[in-house]
Amino acid sequence: MTYRTHTIEFEHSKISRLLLEGSKDTLLPNFLLELSTESMRGLNGLGFKPRDLTEVEATLEEEVPEPPAIQLKDDxxxxxxxxxxxxxxxxxxxxxxxxxxxxxxxxxxxxxxLRGAIVWRIGSSYNFTRCGPITFHLNDDMARSIVARRYSSEHVAYSTWSPVTERLLARLRNSLERWMQEIACSRIGDGIVLLDGSLTAGTPDNPAFYVEAILRKARKNGNRVMAFSKETRLCYSGRKITRLLEGISIPCILDIDRLIVPQFPSTPVRLMGRVYLAKLGWKSFPFRVDIDRQLSEEKSVDTFSLLMGSDLVEQGYPETLRLAHILSTFTANEVLAIQRYLSIEYGLKIMPRLSLRRSLFGPFGTCKEAS
Incomplete structure (x- = not known):
């Protein structure tokens, strides 16, 4: 199930030229469309167990297991x-x-x-464009197919793909996100590009060349890249490092880069951004923020002020990035619509959902269904 783009504008009748017209046709890269089509071919007539949507909608967002904490040296x-x-x-x-x-x-x-969103603001106007949803049938056959077709030339490094479903999903999601980030960096000039996460790269799921390409395009167009992390593994004195700004009410930043760099002296992991802690609003939440390391320290600090003057920053988080998250997230109704479409398009046979707890305990098996 694929849709190229969906574009709506707010506040004014003429679509902004911030994103060039040609970018609309490239928001969903062809190699991902081909992978989606290929993965869905063997789906016809199979049994299908839809995701249970009777749970609270807030649980729909996929949870990512939290990796171990990184303890920084006390200073x-x-x-x-x-x-x-x-x-x-x-x-x-x-x-x-x-x-x-x-x-x-x-x-x-x-x-x-998967679904992605790009949101941009010029003056007081917010605009957005979305791509997706694009659906994949993930299994070991798909992993082997990717290796055989050598999609490394198309932004997907086949040599590091794993048949594990979670890693397949992580690579697909990362490929779409990096593709859209490159588009955003190359379609504006003298602006700020906001990313979700960090500018740390060099892991199998997040190769450094992706981030290098994004930063290179941003610099070429005079843009400054900032990455906001809602969660961080970094700890200092046994506590989350964001606690260093605890008790401070005014907007402020703290350069913690020199605490982090020694943690990665000779590993493949590369810190491609200078790392700060930031509170961008009065009594707001603190965030880890990475800024392109090739910017001077003075320009990095100025970027925070420039962002605060150019975008709404409620609770310390930029409104543009908040909208991008909201517009890319799936609702329960949208998941139900995709399930309905797939069952009709591919003739799927709905499989009865067996609740082991209900079978064993009857009306007393009221806890979350065992999978």
Whole structure:
């Protein structure tokens, strides 16, 4: 199930030229469309167990297991936070986010859908474009097919693909997200590009060349890249490092880069951004924020002020990035619609859902269904 794009604008009648017209045809890359089509070919007539949507809708967003914490070396000479305020000048702001959702399972694998959103702001106007949903039937056959077809020339490194479904999904999602981030970086000038996550790269799921290409395109167009992390593994003195800004009410930033760099002296992991802690609003939440390392320290600090002057920053989080997340996330009704479409399009046979707890305990088996 694929749709190229869906574009709507807010507040004014003429679509902004911030994103060039040609970009609309490339938001969903052809190699992902081909992978989706190929993965769905063997789905016809199979048994299908749709995802149960009777649970609270807030649980629909896929949970990612939290990796182990990274304990930073204690240093008593931590600098004091630097107060910041909004700059008087403004610039374009663009944000990208991608989400994934489990649709259900067949007799041979799992069905997942991806959707991405790009949101941009010029002046007081917000605009967005979405791509997807694009659905994949993930199983070991798909992993072997990817290796055989050598999609490494098409942004997917086949040599590191694993037949494990979770890793397949992570690679597909990452490929779409990096593709859309490159588009956003190359379609605006002298602005700020907001990403979800960090600028740390060099893992099998997040190769460094992806991030290098994004930063290179951003610099070429005079853009500054900022990445916001809602969660962080970094700990200091046994506590989450964001606690270093605890008790501070005013907008401020704290450069913690020198605490982090020694943690990766000779590993494949590369810190491609200078790392800060930031509170961008009065009594707001603290976030880890990475800024392109090739920017000067002075320009990096100025970027925070420029963002505060160019975008709404409620609770310390940019509105453009918040909207990108909201617009890419699936609702229960959308998941139900995808399930209905797949069952009709591929003649899927709905499989009865067996509740082991109900079978064993009858009306007393009221806890979450065992899978």
């Amino acid at each position: 008593n000479s931590i600098e004091r936070p630097t107060p910041i305020g909004p700059a008087s000048e403004k610039c374009p702001v663009v944000a990208v986010d991608v989400s994934s959702i489990r649709i259900g399972e067949s007799e041979q694998g799992l069905l997942y859908s």
